[in-house]
Amino acid sequence: MRTIDVAEVTETIARLAIEATHFLPEDVEQAIRAARERERSPLAVQIIDEILENAEVARRKMLPLCQDTGTAVVYLEIGQDVHFTGGYLIDAVNEGVRRGYQEGYLRKSIVERPFSARKNTGDNTPAVIHTEIVPGDRVRIRFMPKGGGCENMSRYQNFLPGMGKRAIIDFVCETVDISGGNPCPPLVIGVGVGGTAEKAMAMAKHALFRKIGERNPDPEVAELERELLEAVNALGVGPQAVGGTTTALDVFVETYPTHITALPVAVNIQCHSARTKEAVL
Amino acid sequence: MESIRLETPLTDEDVARLHIGDHVRFNGVIYTARDAAHKRLIELMQRGEPLPIDLRGQVLYYVGPTPPRPGQVIGSAGPTTAMRLDPYTPAMLELGVKAIIGKGGRGPEVREALKRHRAVYCIAVGGTGALLSQHIESAEVIAFEDLGTEAIRRLLVRDFPAIVVNDIEGRDLLEEGRKQYRTSDRPIPAFRVLGG
Numbered sequence: 001m002r003t004i005d006v007a008e009v010t011e012t013i014a015r016l017a018i019e020a021t022h023f024l025p026e027d028v029e030q031a032i033r034a035a036r037e038r039e040r041s042p043l044a045v046q047i048i049d050e051i052l053e054n055a056e057v058a059r060r061k062m063l064p065l066c067q068d069t070g071t072a073v074v075y076l077e078i079g080q081d082v083h084f085t086g087g088y089l090i091d092a093v094n095e096g097v098r099r100g101y102q103e104g105y106l107r108k109s110i111v112e113r114p115f116s117a118r119k120n121t122g123d124n125t126p127a128v129i130h131t132e133i134v135p136g137d138r139v140r141i142r143f144m145p146k147g148g149g150c151e152n153m154s155r156y157q158n159f160l161p162g163m164g165k166r167a168i169i170d171f172v173c174e175t176v177d178i179s180g181g182n183p184c185p186p187l188v189i190g191v192g193v194g195g196t197a198e199k200a201m202a203m204a205k206h207a208l209f210r211k212i213g214e215r216n217p218d219p220e221v222a223e224l225e226r227e228l229l230e231a232v233n234a235l236g237v238g239p240q241a242v243g244g245t246t247t248a249l250d251v252f253v254e255t256y257p258t259h260i261t262a263l264p265v266a267v268n269i270q271c272h273s274a275r276t277k278e279a280v281l
Numbered sequence: 282m283e284s285i286r287l288e289t290p291l292t293d294e295d296v297a298r299l300h301i302g303d304h305v306r307f308n309g310v311i312y313t314a315r316d317a318a319h320k321r322l323i324e325l326m327q328r329g330e331p332l333p334i335d336l337r338g339q340v341l342y343y344v345g346p347t348p349p350r351p352g353q354v355i356g357s358a359g360p361t362t363a364m365r366l367d368p369y370t371p372a373m374l375e376l377g378v379k380a381i382i383g384k385g386g387r388g389p390e391v392r393e394a395l396k397r398h399r400a401v402y403c404i405a406v407g408g409t410g411a412l413l414s415q416h417i418e419s420a421e422v423i424a425f426e427d428l429g430t431e432a433i434r435r436l437l438v439r440d441f442p443a444i445v446v447n448d449i450e451g452r453d454l455l456e457e458g459r460k461q462y463r464t465s466d467r468p469i470p471a472f473r474v475l476g477g
Binding site for chain 1: 302344345348349350357361362384385386404407408410411412413429430442444446461465467470
């Protein structure tokens with residue numbers, strides 16, 4: 001058994017919040033550069049240039065990449081041999097968010113009483129926290145500041161089991177078409193197939209932690225990812241939806257066994273500012 | 282790419298020479314307003330009370346910036362989804378607003394109102410708030426300070442980049458651009474509001 005003081009979790013979360021919101025992951029920046037070479041619309045190239053310049057300015061001047069520094073989405077993979085001391089783990093995560101958003105001059109965008117008063121909580125808490133128990137004695141912490149523009153374009157639908165792959169491709173394409181410029185294309189698209197309704201959406205979100213170009217290890221799923229990327233980029237939506245050949249940088253699919261009656265499909269969209277950061281304790 | 286330089290406030294002539302797909306650069310004063318500020322403005326109008334700003338010829342920017350670090354004019358300051366403001370927009374155009382900057386598309390009512398009031402809708406590139414903040418030379422809260430990031434701010438901008446999406450002829454860049462680059466044979470679904 002390994003003992004970890006939750007203060008270490010707090011400190012790590014605060015750091016990840018600041019780093020994730022200021023530094024575009026290298027794989028994302030490279031994918032945007034590569035897309036610029038392929039893009040056929042001059043206006044879309046201008047937009048891509050502004051996106052690349054933004055990443056440079058954010059780094060150099062310590063400004064958040066985007067003013068929407070998001071809902072703090074935190075994934076904790078906790079080794080089953082870990083024992084936490086010094087307080088409740090979930091409180092420690094929220095304290096990390098509180099400190100990161102305060103010390104990093106990040107925007108506090110969370111309101112309580114969602115259908116009535118909608119009062120800002122003032123410190124961007126509570127975070128949305130997912131925990132998973134895994135073998136070992138380590139803790140992997142992954143942080144995603146998830147912007148509203150793309151998160152609000154999430155969709156879920158259950159299809160007739162016999163509809164298969166075609167239903168998934170149609171649903172993803174329709175979602176991208178309807179979303180237009182709202183989720184800030186070029187996009188990264190997470191798709192969850194199978195499980196139950198909440199499992200499908202959780203997989204769609206989790207898939208967004210993958211590096212651009214990283215295919216699902218299952219060859220059949222990897223093939224679906226390639227087909228989806230091609231289908232989405234044929235839509236012509238383009239960067240910021242002005243029209244162009246770069247609508248998505250990648251599509252990630254995760255699957256799970258499901259009920260004999262069901263084909264659950266969830267889509268969770270990420271903007272071009274595909275911000276994630278992780279640490280292992 | 283060549284840009285068209287604009288000085289605010291805008292005249293009818295300034296707006297008339299803009300077309301979809303133009304890359305423009307705003308110079309001068311623009312005003313920020315998001316959901317909560319729009320709601321307050323509409324409430325003041327309904328009560329017949331004076332508004333904190335004269336909107337004739339003005340440019341509205343849909344933005345809620347991050348807090349500035351000490352020594353910074355403003356934090357990251359990119360556009361927010363414009364569709365959420367659609368219900369309020371015809372009233373703002375009625376008051377004389379000549380250009381709006383946001384991100385994403387506008388619904389049919391707004392496009393029609395833009396045409397009627399001879400105004401344009403532009404997008405700034407969503408997710409480039411750090412870059413856009415470098416084009417803002419001063420920022421001052423002028424109304425609804427209690428709304429925090431959603432307060433109305435007067436911004437002095439220099440060469441602030443944007444793209445014309447809806448012009449006074451009623452054209453729509455997002456609609457036409459998508460058709461131009463679409464190789465898919467899927468029909469384009471009709472406009473609908475999906476969340477916001």
